[in-house]
Amino acid sequence: MLFRAVLIVSLCVAVQSDYVIKKYCRNVVPTLCSIHQVMVEPCLHGPQFCSFIRGKPYGIKVDFTPHFSAENLRLEISGDHLNSDSYDVIKTTKRVCDDLLVCPLEASVRHNFELSLSMDIPSPGKFPVQVKLWNEDDESQACCFTFHAKVK
Structure with missing residues (x-):
């Protein structure tokens, strides 16, 4: 009986999380970083896009290989919720x-x-989300990718 319960819970978790389709950012040199996998939990409608409910917490897991060394790193997540190539x-x-x-x-x-x-975006809709990790000492050294989200 316990085995069945664990199996059902495992299947539910597997259904809710998904690897997303990602693209390298246009303004970052893609050869500086290899993005192997990006998983969003939970990710309904994945892998094309993930549906987010405003204010609810979601997890993002990133598997990557940087082709640069760094002592100090910054990370920023931004969204183009107006689909205007302007990310907020x-x-x-910072740490x-x-x-x-x-x-x-x-x-x-x-x-x-x-x-x-x-996702505390003021307006609902489907838009790209950008995740960027960069070397504070040399901002040209960065890992950056986008995936699509829909906020309800």
Whole structure:
């Protein structure tokens, strides 16, 4: 009986989280970073886009390999909720090395990080979300990708 309950819960979690279709950001050199996988939990309607309910917490897991080393990192999540190629900040993390990753970040070493995100965008709709991680000492060294979200 316990096995069945664990199996059902596992299947429910697997259905709610999904790898999203991601694209490299246009304004960042894509050869500086390999983005292997991005998972959003929960992600209804994935992998094309994830539906978010405003104010509810969601988890993002990123599996990547930077092709640069860094001592100090910044992370910013932004959204183009007006679909005008103008991204507004959704979340900024100043202490990436203390909270999300072990630093110094080594070049060509695969890393993972997880973070929590709440979409508090003022207007509902479907739009791209950009996740950017960069070296504070050389802003040209960055990992950046986008995925699509729909906020209800």
